[in-house]
Amino acid sequence: MTTDDDTTDTTADGSTDTESSCGASTGTDEAEERTSKCGASDSDGSSSSSSGCESTKGEATDEKISATVDDFQSDPGRLVAVGLGPGQPEGMTGRARSTLMDAEHIVGYTTYVELLPDEVTEAADELYDTPMCGEVSRTEEAIDRALAGKDVAIIGSGDPNVYALAGLALEILESKGATASMVDFEVVPGVPAAQSCGARLGAPLVNDTVSISLSDHLTDMPTIESRLHAAAKEGFTITIYNPWSRKRRENYAKCCEILEEHRAPDTPVGVVHGAGRDDERVEVVELRELADLGETDLVDMTTTLVVGNEETYVWDDRMVTPRGYESKYDY
Ligand SMILES: C[S@@+](CC[C@H](N)C(=O)[O-])C[C@H]1O[C@@H](n2cnc3c(N)ncnc32)[C@H](O)[C@@H]1O
Known part of the structure; x- marks a missing residue:
């Protein structure tokens, strides 16, 4: 499964902290799990997800949902899909900014993490970005962090409902046996392109x-x-x-x-x-x-x-x- 979000031909370098902390106990080796499940950037700048941005509909990829809701022991945190608007900090809504200021973890495509104002990135405990593609693993990462008890914002350009990840987040929550209410799922709109x-x-x-x-x-x-x-x-x-x-x-x-x-x-x-x-x-x-x-x-x-x-x-x-x-x- 691949998604339509953030597909680009340009290579972005993943310069921010990409260490994962999903927190699920799936019984696998933790280090291995961090690479395969959480989808962090590889050192060469390519995504660890094998999702091909340019694959055509019907072509399967090996992006798979791994941890289910039963793998998480702690009380869930929050998951908010936040639309950044077109790009510049002043194009972001006040609500988007304050939601991001409150988020413990921010998850997103590298280009969008780099577009965040400094005060937002400095306020977050952790940033998790993937260079391009890998939308399913990135969204799952955000969900797993929320199920593990963190307050998580998953970000994207424009609005989360326009060719973006809001729907995918709900689909993955459902496929994990979780519910939207469990993570208080919310969408904070942004100005679409x-x-x-x-x-x-x-x-x-x-x-x-x-x-x-x-x-x-x-x-x-x-x-x-x-x-x-x-x-x-x-x-x-x-x-x-x-x-x-x-x-x-x-x-x-x-x-x-x-x-x-x-x-x-x-x-x-x-x-x-x-x-x-x-x-x-x-x-x-x-x-x-x-x-x-x-x-x-x-x-x-x-x-x-x-x-x-x-x-x-x-x-x-x-x-x-x-x-x-x-x-x-x-x-
Ligand atoms: C996957 S869609 C995401 C759309 C986004 N969720 C929105 O609400 O605008 C990516 C496409 O949005 C458009 N786009 C996103 N940001 C843009 C910008 N700053 N200027 C012009 N087009 C933009 C481009 O057509 C790009 O290929």
Whole structure:
């Protein structure tokens, strides 16, 4: 089982403390258990999980749920899935920040742990990060720590309910024979990429909008294609997540082809790379230009595309999607 969260082609170095303390007594050798169950970063910077980020749906990986609820003796702690928003500390909600300040352990993808403000990382007893992929083992790690009595925050970019780990956490809790109530499971929302990118572009999202992820390791490509056809045909504004990676060039090309089939070549498309991060770039292009951007630095796995609907236009460098007031009022 692999998940859609945080899939990237770039290699992040795992520089923070990766020592695990799951606390389950499964009867295995403790040292071995820490490597195999908790999924800590290997010294070469690769994840110990064998989850292939780029595997396609149906391809099994050997990420397995190991400890069950019966393996933990202590009273459970708490598990909170916290959305960080786009990246910069000021993009985080006050509630997310205070939840993280209260967490004893923070678990997340290395890039997101590195984005945390210093006061948050300094307040935590332990940080646990994995460089990339390994979402199942990382989520299980967070759960095991909570079942072992710690107050744990599992973090991700944007919102935990948008192509992210909130659902996976509940699924793994269930498969361990635990319950959500047992760890007081809670989701603290964050600003999703669609909204932070929309904000950088002006006002492209004010009417009906559909989000589609081009990542095909959890949803197969024919399904993604049929969703793209439907969304483009029905006139929604479309936000596209996970648009391009080296192994998914064809998905991006196919996506552009489908959009061009249903939308005019001059349809405005907002391209936002790294919203709220140091490498942020924002451009508004025409749909006819989109395919060629696939081979540029602008479009990668930290980019979100915002494809305007039939009424979206560009005014003063901003994308504007009319809400419909103009049909009722004179202004
Ligand atoms: C696995 S999804 C996670 C989405 C996240 N949970 C959210 O609510 O935005 C990862 C994708 O989100 C988008 N994304 C995340 N952070 C972004 C940012 N700062 N700027 C632009 N796109 C971003 C990219 O499309 C990326 O491939």
